[in-house]
Amino acid sequence: MTELWPTSFSTDGIPPSLDRMHWHTATAAPVSRDRPIAVIGAGPVGMTAAAALAAADLPVVLVELTPSPRPDWRASTFHAATLELLETIGITGQMHAEGLVVPTYQFRDRRDGLVAEFDFGLLADETRFPYRLQLNQQHLVRMLADRLAGDDRVRMRFGTRLTGLEIEPDGVRLAVDGPDGADEIRAAYAIGADGPRSTVRSALGVAFDGFTYPERFAITSTPVDLQELVPDLGHVNYVADPEEWLFILRTPESWRVVWPVPASYSADEASDPERLQHRLQGVAPYEPGYPVIDHQVYGVHQRVASAFRVGPVLLAGDAAHINSPIGGVGLNSGIHDAMDAVRRLARIAAGDGVDVEAELSEYDRIRRTVAVEYVQADTQRNTDRLRETDDAVRRRNQEEMRAIATDPERARVYIRRVSLLESVRRFGIGTPPIEREEAR
Incomplete structure (x- = not known):
C-alpha cells in the first residue's frame, strides 16, 4: 500500500508513514464530532x-x-437473520409495511415443472421472521x-x-x-x-x-402477474435448465425474471425489446405482450x-x-x-x-x-x-432437492443455512x- 494523498491510488507497498511491522494494528482512537x-x-x-x-x-x-x-x-431479498439485525435499529416495521412476506420458495425444472418446495415456517421456533421479505x-x-x-x-x-x-x-x-x-x-x-x-x-x-462468470445476468421486471399464467408458480422460484435457467421472484412492484446473457451478446443485443419479449414469452405465453418497467444487464463475479x-x-x-x-x-x-x-x-x-x-x-x-x-x-x-448441462447430474440434483424437502429435519437444516441463521448462530x-x- 502506498501513501495515498491526495488524489491517486496504487496497490504497491504500504504507507511510508507507518512502520512496516505495525501497519495492520490500530490504537484506540477517540471518536468525536471532529474525529467521527x-x-x-x-x-x-x-x-x-x-x-x-x-x-x-x-x-x-x-x-x-x-x-x-x-x-x-x-437485490430484493431480506432473510430471517438479517431482519433480526435490522430490527435492532427499528426499521423492520416500515420494511414490512412496504414489503412482501414470502414463506416458501420453489426449486423447479424448466422442462419438468415443480421439483421441491421449501417452507421457512420450519424455523418458527427459532426466529420471529420465518420467511423471506421481498423488498x-x-x-x-x-x-x-x-x-x-x-x-x-x-x-x-x-x-x-x-x-x-x-x-x-x-x-x-x-x-x-x-x-x-x-x-x-x-x-x-x-x-x-x-x-x-x-x-x-x-x-x-x-x-x-476470484473469477468472473463468462455470461452476464439480466434482470427484467414486469407488472404482469406470472402466477396467473403459471398457476403453481411460487413467489420465489429457482428454475434449472441446461440452456437458459431462470430465477423468478415477486416483489411488491413487479415480477422479476433473471436469466443468463451469452457472452457473445452486445449490450444493445442484451437489451433489445424484441429479444426481451421473446425471453418473457418463453417463461409463459402472454398474448398482449409484456410491459417492461425495469431492465438491467450486469457482470457477475x-x-x-x-x-x-x-x-x-x-x-x-x-x-x-x-x-x-x-x-x-x-x-x-x-x-x-x-x-x-x-x-x-x-x-x-x-x-x-x-x-x-x-x-x-x-x-x-x-x-x-x-x-x-x-x-x-x-x-x-x-x-x-441451475445451469447443469449433464442430464444425469440434473436428475440427481432433482432427487436430492426432493429428498431434502420431504424430510422435515433435513429441510430445516437446509433452510437454516440458506436464511443465514446457521452462520449467525455459529x-x-x-x-x-x-x-x-x-x-x-
Whole structure:
C-alpha cells in the first residue's frame, strides 16, 4: 500500500508513514464530532452502518459519490437473520409495511415443472421472521436516508468523491471532492462500503481474488402477474435448465425474471425489446405482450477480498465480497458485515480496556470466513445446480432437492443455512473476542 494523498491510488507497498511491522494494528482512537467514524458508500450496507452507528450514539460522516440515494433495483431479498439485525435499529416495521412476506420458495425444472418446495415456517421456533421479505433494496436505502437526514449525529455528503485515503497513527485522513470543492475528513475509523469497484479497497492495496462468470445476468421486471399464467408458480422460484435457467421472484412492484446473457451478446443485443419479449414469452405465453418497467444487464463475479481490514479501515458488503445473486445472500451478508463492524466500533469507542487490535482482527477473520464458507460456497453451488448441462447430474440434483424437502429435519437444516441463521448462530455478529475464545 502506498501513501495515498491526495488524489491517486496504487496497490504497491504500504504507507511510508507507518512502520512496516505495525501497519495492520490500530490504537484506540477517540471518536468525536471532529474525529467521527467515516462510512464510504451509501448503498444498503453503508446506510445500515451509518444508521447503526447513530443508534449507538456515535458521530458519523457518510460519503457517497451519487448526488442522492441510489435507485438500484438489483437485490430484493431480506432473510430471517438479517431482519433480526435490522430490527435492532427499528426499521423492520416500515420494511414490512412496504414489503412482501414470502414463506416458501420453489426449486423447479424448466422442462419438468415443480421439483421441491421449501417452507421457512420450519424455523418458527427459532426466529420471529420465518420467511423471506421481498423488498427492493433502494427502499431500505430511502427509509434510512430519510431517518438520518434529521439526525444531528450524522453528516451525509452526497455527490462527494473519495480522492485520497491515508492511514495515520491516530485514525484515517480522507481527501474528498464534492459540491463545495476539495476538502479533507479526519476520522477515527472508516468503513468502506463502496461496492465491487471499491475505491477504499483499491486505496488499501487489498487484492480481490476470484473469477468472473463468462455470461452476464439480466434482470427484467414486469407488472404482469406470472402466477396467473403459471398457476403453481411460487413467489420465489429457482428454475434449472441446461440452456437458459431462470430465477423468478415477486416483489411488491413487479415480477422479476433473471436469466443468463451469452457472452457473445452486445449490450444493445442484451437489451433489445424484441429479444426481451421473446425471453418473457418463453417463461409463459402472454398474448398482449409484456410491459417492461425495469431492465438491467450486469457482470457477475465470485470474489473475496484478501483482507477485510487494514488498520482502522474495515471493508464491508460488495467492497469485501461479491457473488452470484442465486440465493439472495449478497445483500444480506453485507448487512451482517455492517452490523458486526458497528458493534465492535461501538465497544472500542466506549473504551473500558477494549483490545482494539483483537476486535478488528476478529472482524477480519469472522466476516471473511463467512464470506468464503457460506456466501461464496452456497451461491456457487446454487448457480451450478441451475445451469447443469449433464442430464444425469440434473436428475440427481432433482432427487436430492426432493429428498431434502420431504424430510422435515433435513429441510430445516437446509433452510437454516440458506436464511443465514446457521452462520449467525455459529459465528455471532460482533461477538467480543473473549467470548469467542471461551466458546471454542
